Amino acid sequence: MQVLNDHIFLPVLYGMAGVILLVVSFIIIHVRNQNILLKQKAAFKEVELAHQKALLHAIIQSQETEQRRIGRDLHDDVGTALSRLRMNMERAAAETQMDAVQLQLYAGSKQIIDKVMMDVRNISHQLSPTVLNLYGFTEALYDLASIINQAGQLTLSISNEAEGLLSQLDPTASLSLYRVIQELLANTQKHSRATQAVLSFVPTGSLLQIHYFDNGQGMPAAAKPHRGMGLQNIESRLGMIQAAYTIEPSEGKGFHMKIQLVPGNEPTP
Amino acid sequence: MNHIFLRVIAPASILIPLVVAPVTRKQWSPALAALFYFLLFSGVINIVSTIMAAHKINNLPLLHLYTAIEFCAFGSFYYLAATAPLVKKGIGILIILFPILCLLNTLFLQPLNQFNSNVRTLEAILVALMSLFYLGRPAAQEKGPWSRDPCNWVSTGVLLYFSGSLFLFSFANVLIRETSAAAKMVLWNLHGGLVIVMYLLMTKAYQVCKS
Numbered sequence: 001m002q003v004l005n006d007h008i009f010l011p012v013l014y015g016m017a018g019v020i021l022l023v024v025s026f027i028i029i030h031v032r033n034q035n036i037l038l039k040q041k042a043a044f045k046e047v048e049l050a051h052q053k054a055l056l057h058a059i060i061q062s063q064e065t066e067q068r069r070i071g072r073d074l075h076d077d078v079g080t081a082l083s084r085l086r087m088n089m090e091r092a093a094a095e096t097q098m099d100a101v102q103l104q105l106y107a108g109s110k111q112i113i114d115k116v117m118m119d120v121r122n123i124s125h126q127l128s129p130t131v132l133n134l135y136g137f138t139e140a141l142y143d144l145a146s147i148i149n150q151a152g153q154l155t156l157s158i159s160n161e162a163e164g165l166l167s168q169l170d171p172t173a174s175l176s177l178y179r180v181i182q183e184l185l186a187n188t189q190k191h192s193r194a195t196q197a198v199l200s201f202v203p204t205g206s207l208l209q210i211h212y213f214d215n216g217q218g219m220p221a222a223a224k225p226h227r228g229m230g231l232q233n234i235e236s237r238l239g240m241i242q243a244a245y246t247i248e249p250s251e252g253k254g255f256h257m258k259i260q261l262v263p264g265n266e267p268t269p
Numbered sequence: 270m271n272h273i274f275l276r277v278i279a280p281a282s283i284l285i286p287l288v289v290a291p292v293t294r295k296q297w298s299p300a301l302a303a304l305f306y307f308l309l310f311s312g313v314i315n316i317v318s319t320i321m322a323a324h325k326i327n328n329l330p331l332l333h334l335y336t337a338i339e340f341c342a343f344g345s346f347y348y349l350a351a352t353a354p355l356v357k358k359g360i361g362i363l364i365i366l367f368p369i370l371c372l373l374n375t376l377f378l379q380p381l382n383q384f385n386s387n388v389r390t391l392e393a394i395l396v397a398l399m400s401l402f403y404l405g406r407p408a409a410q411e412k413g414p415w416s417r418d419p420c421n422w423v424s425t426g427v428l429l430y431f432s433g434s435l436f437l438f439s440f441a442n443v444l445i446r447e448t449s450a451a452a453k454m455v456l457w458n459l460h461g462g463l464v465i466v467m468y469l470l471m472t473k474a475y476q477v478c479k480s
Contacts, residue, residue, distance in 0.1 A: 008443055009452040015436035016459060023429050030404060034415040037408045 071128025162203040168263035192216025279461030280315040296478035300349035307342035400424040419474035426470030
């Protein structure tokens with residue numbers, strides 16, 4: 001091996017080695033800084049997301065409080081006033097001799113009052129599901145089903161194999177799920193032209209699976225289905241209780257939504 | 270052994286990105302596509318120069334052509350990868366000017382049988398600067414982790430190769446005249462090592478496309 005005694009050789013070699021060292025150091029420091037920045041960005045986004053969730057939670061809570069108040073007022077004030085009106089009419093009818101026309105008018109008016117009372121009751125139930133607070137989620141659902149079935153347009157049947165898991169739902173989760181089911185039923189009644197709807201609760205270990213089917217026209221099989229207010233509401237409510245959902249594409253074969261959540265795992269407000 | 274590394278292993282290392290890259294061709298950005306075509310061209314030049322060297326024919330004229338095309342290729346790569354209009358405009362002007370400079374250098378300063386150290390050094394500085402510009406772009410333009418951007422890997426390889434070889438390119442003619450064969454061998458082997466590292470990092474860039 002020849003001895004490397006050239007004057008220019010060593011400076012060039014040192015120069016090359018030095019630059020390589022500098023570049024490698026620069027890359028390492030740069031990558032480290034970029035990763036730190038990315039982590040900070042992710043942490044900031046997480047905080048922002050948590051803040052948005054808290055805001056959404058507060059909005060939904062205040063909306064619930066307001067609905068409960070309106071429902072209670074409707075039930076207590078309007079409902080009571082209508083009952084008194086009906087009783088007064090009955091008393092007046094009992095104390096008055098009426099001809100055939102007046103009797104017909106009286107019976108028609110009573111029918112109208114009965115219908116208004118029924119409507120007020122249903123609206124106040126929808127706004128403030130008192131059964132939910134008093135008897136729990138399952139009873140509230142059966143109550144909702146009876147209201148839906150009474151209307152005659154749609155038949156809702158419930159299959160519940162997860163009573164144990166349902167009893168573990170906290171009040172916020174119960175109310176959210178109840179509202180989601182209300183929204184699904186409203187969508188079915190408004191858009192799907194369905195005659196039958198089925199709600200089933202299936203336990204899979206600690207996971208609660210909720211299936212909602214109807215025999216209507218289903219969702220269009222578009223790549224990105226249009227997310228109306230109803231679906232956005234469902235998404236917000238489910239997001240609030242950390243429940244996942246999927247909509248099975250089923251154009252012309254009815255609508256199917258699957259909801260999954262772990263009761264007792266919902267975030268505390 | 271040294272000759273094998275310099276004349277066979279280092280030039281043949283271009284086959285690594287050329288073989289790996291097509292696997293992810295559907296995910297290539299326009300910049301990566303441009304780079305691949307340049308790598309194909311480089312592969313052809315490597316074969317031709319190896320054959321010329323084996324037949325004792327001076328292959329330096331090829332380097333004069335290669336330098337101009339290499340600069341245009343890396344310029345195009347950064348032109349396509351960059352987002353800032355001003356940077357794009359600057360690179361566009363350089364892509365037009367640099368081949369003219371190469372021609373003038375060959376005609377008046379360093380003829381075809383001489384190492385074109387003037388433009389090769391200038392090319393190394395400009396390409397290293399472009400890679401630095403890319404790597405140092407504002408954090409707001411980052412869309413994900415550093416390692417997921419293929420152009421970051423290409424830029425690392427390019428920066429390492431061109432800045433590492435800068436001294437070698439600028440002193441190439443002096444080294445050819447003044448140093449012993451063994452000294453030249455050490456330095457050009459180091460250059461060969463940098464070439465391999467650059468091609469390996471480019472291979473990684475094409476692999477990253479997959480994810």
